[in-house]
Amino acid sequence: MCVNCGINRRDFLKLTSTLSAGALLGLSACHKAVAEQPVRVGYLAITDAAPLLVAHSRGLYTAEGLTAEQPRLFRSWAQLSEAFLARQVNVVHMLMPATIWIRYARKFPAKVVAWNHTNGSALTVLPEISSVLDLGGKTVAIPFWYSVHNVLLQRVLREAGLTVVTKPKEAALAKNEVNLAILPPADMISALANKSIAGYIVAEPFNAVAENLKIGKILRFSGDIWRDHACCVVFMHEDDLRERKQWSQAVVNSIVSAQAWSRDNRPGVAEILSKDGGKYTPHAKEVLDRALGYYDPTFYGSSGAIHHLDWPIHRIDFQPYPFPSYTQELVKFLKETRVEGDTSFLAGLEPGSIATDLVDTSFVTRAIQATGGAATFGIPPSFTRSEVIQI
Numbered sequence: 540m541c542v543n544c545g546i547n548r549r550d551f552l553k554l555t556s557t558l559s560a561g562a563l564l565g566l567s568a569c570h571k572a573v574a575e576q577p578v579r580v581g582y583l584a585i586t587d588a589a590p591l592l593v594a595h596s597r598g599l600y601t602a603e604g605l606t607a608e609q610p611r612l613f614r615s616w617a618q619l620s621e622a623f624l625a626r627q628v629n630v631v632h633m634l635m636p637a638t639i640w641i642r643y644a645r646k647f648p649a650k651v652v653a654w655n656h657t658n659g660s661a662l663t664v665l666p667e668i669s670s671v672l673d674l675g676g677k678t679v680a681i682p683f684w685y686s687v688h689n690v691l692l693q694r695v696l697r698e699a700g701l702t703v704v705t706k707p708k709e710a711a712l713a714k715n716e717v718n719l720a721i722l723p724p725a726d727m728i729s730a731l732a733n734k735s736i737a738g739y740i741v742a743e744p745f746n747a748v749a750e751n752l753k754i755g756k757i758l759r760f761s762g763d764i765w766r767d768h769a770c771c772v773v774f775m776h777e778d779d780l781r782e783r784k785q786w787s788q789a790v791v792n793s794i795v796s797a798q799a800w801s802r803d804n805r806p807g808v809a810e811i812l813s814k815d816g817g818k819y820t821p822h823a824k825e826v827l828d829r830a831l832g833y834y835d836p837t838f839y840g841s842s843g844a845i846h847h848l849d850w851p852i853h854r855i856d857f858q859p860y861p862f863p864s865y866t867q868e869l870v871k872f873l874k875e876t877r878v879e880g881d882t883s884f885l886a887g888l889e890p891g892s893i894a895t896d897l898v899d900t901s902f903v904t905r906a907i908q909a910t911g912g913a914a915t916f917g918i919p920p921s922f923t924r925s926e927v928i929q930i
Contacts, residue, residue: 581628658762
């Protein structure tokens with residue numbers, strides 16, 4: 540099923556087949572040691588990709604002795620996943636739940652090496668929607684089944700007493716049912732404008748776009764539900780991490796340096812990403828400025844988009860360390876989340892083991908230490924934290 544355009548059940552099964560074939564390609568490539576290879580970044584036009592793109596724009600890959608090709612823009616997570624699995628790109632920002640699916644359902648050898656950012660997503664709805672309960676009997680779009688957006692949205696809906704369903708768009712919905720549809724982020728704006736959906740939960744700047752166009756409003760920020768959560772992470776091929784350690788460390792160093800710069804230069808990030816600046820995305824700078832910096836507690840507190848005014852967080856922030864506690868909680872939540880396709884693999888996943896097997900913290904830890912240490916990113920020097928989730 541889909542609304543307008545996206546990945547339907549047939550496309551999802553096709554991607555599953557592609558992933559299986561891609562795994563064979565990845566395993567075969569493990570035997571081909573390459574002394575030097577270019578950095579091939581793949582990304583979607585969302586702020587989550589900022590560190591990878593800032594690193595390219597500011598010459599940080601080159602400063603580390605790397606050769607970097609022009610980053611490749613993709614429209615959907617399905618397209619980006621296929622390109623990564625076919626090794627057309629070798630450094631991507633990937634939805635954290637999708638990395639779990641790729642590694643354990645499809646058995647593809649790849650690992651998370653860092654976070655790209657924290658927060659940076661929101662549930663945006665039509666202006667006439669006043670509460671979560673108003674979404675009953677309506678369709679809400681998510682960018683991918685295996686996304687933190689899907690995980691958080693379903694928890695919010697269940698808390699409100701609503702039932703998640705996945706029905707064809709022409710099917711009738713009960714008043715307590717919310718139909719989920721997969722849409723690429725780039726297609727969500729038009730779908731909301733023509734009211735074929737009542738809302739969407741997605742990364743910035745598509746929430747800021749709806750605000751600026753006055754076709755939608757933010758009902759809730761994702762970072763106000765799961766404090767400083769990750770959405771997208773840096774995902775790399777496992778053979779690169781094993782056989783090209785110096786190259787891999789240089790890649791991670793570049794991305795961590797980009798995050799350190801981005802924390803204090805949000806207008807500069809907006810300029811780099813904008814269609815009139817670095818031209819990495821089709822978004823206007825004013826939209827990106829809002830997405831990267833506008834988190835007014837007075838305005839959003841009164842509207843209900845922010846419940847936890849005492850949480851000192853940003854609309855989006857940049858810190859690279861992948862806390863194991865987050866991965867553990869995410870695995871638990873995924874087991875309770877409705878997705879399309881075969882989910883039997885989730886039953887065998889042990890959260891603690893996944894946190895150490897899926898994620899390689901060695902590269903990012905060294906990079907953080909070389910960039911001023913944990914204090915540079917406002918994280919504990921122990922590299923541990925407790926997850927805070929309050930709907």
